[in-house]
Amino acid sequence: MQTDSYTVQRRIGEKRIKIWTFIWLISFAVARFSNELVPEMQTWLSISLIVLTSGLGIKMILTLIHVMRDWDDLDRLVYYKASTVTFGFTLVGLNIYGLIQTLLFPNSEADIAHLVVILCVTFLLALINEKRKY
Amino acid sequence: MKNTLKVLRAKHEMTQADLAHQLMVSRQTINAIEKGKFDASLPLAFKIARLFECAIEDVFIDE
Numbered sequence: 654m655q656t657d658s659y660t661v662q663r664r665i666g667e668k669r670i671k672i673w674t675f676i677w678l679i680s681f682a683v684a685r686f687s688n689e690l691v692p693e694m695q696t697w698l699s700i701s702l703i704v705l706t707s708g709l710g711i712k713m714i715l716t717l718i719h720v721m722r723d724w725d726d727l728d729r730l731v732y733y734k735a736s737t738v739t740f741g742f743t744l745v746g747l748n749i750y751g752l753i754q755t756l757l758f759p760n761s762e763a764d765i766a767h768l769v770v771i772l773c774v775t776f777l778l779a780l781i782n783e784k785r786k787y
Numbered sequence: 788m789k790n791t792l793k794v795l796r797a798k799h800e801m802t803q804a805d806l807a808h809q810l811m812v813s814r815q816t817i818n819a820i821e822k823g824k825f826d827a828s829l830p831l832a833f834k835i836a837r838l839f840e841c842a843i844e845d846v847f848i849d850e
Contacts, residue, residue, distance in 0.1 A: 658808055658811060659807065659808070659811050659812055659813055660813070662811075663813075725811070725812035725813055725816050725831075726812070726816060726825070726827060726828045726831055727812070727813065727815060727816040727819055727825055728813065728816075730825070786824070787815055787818075787819045787824055787825060
């Protein structure tokens, strides 16, 4: 196939993003459950894990930005559009979620995990919708 | 914005895949430009013009 040069380049980039996302997820999981894994957790160790997870998270974001530079115009446009929709939807969703929490369930606590799921699903749907257009 | 990409490609006996390979973009990008669904960026427009040895105005027509 003639398009392989771009496709191969894109796949290499995607592989790099997947690797760094996986590393970040592992570090996040270790940090999140460190209290349960080590009963008497030292504060310095907790701080170290938070710093490590933050650093790896930044590395993951930088890898994504770097990899996106090699994408072609259309791929970048699709990604930007999906990101914009996700940002808007998350902003509105976040405020409505807070409103529901305050007005209807004042005794319950907001769970960040719900918002992360909404964010991921919105991005995925927006990405599929934009890809379908072209 | 209209364009003559499909005509130029046919003149040079190139498939969408061939052109995508030359320009280092995906075949979907070439297809989207040809169908007028997507306007190429200035760097890509220059690359296309250089490849077909013509002016940008010969490829893209502002209407």
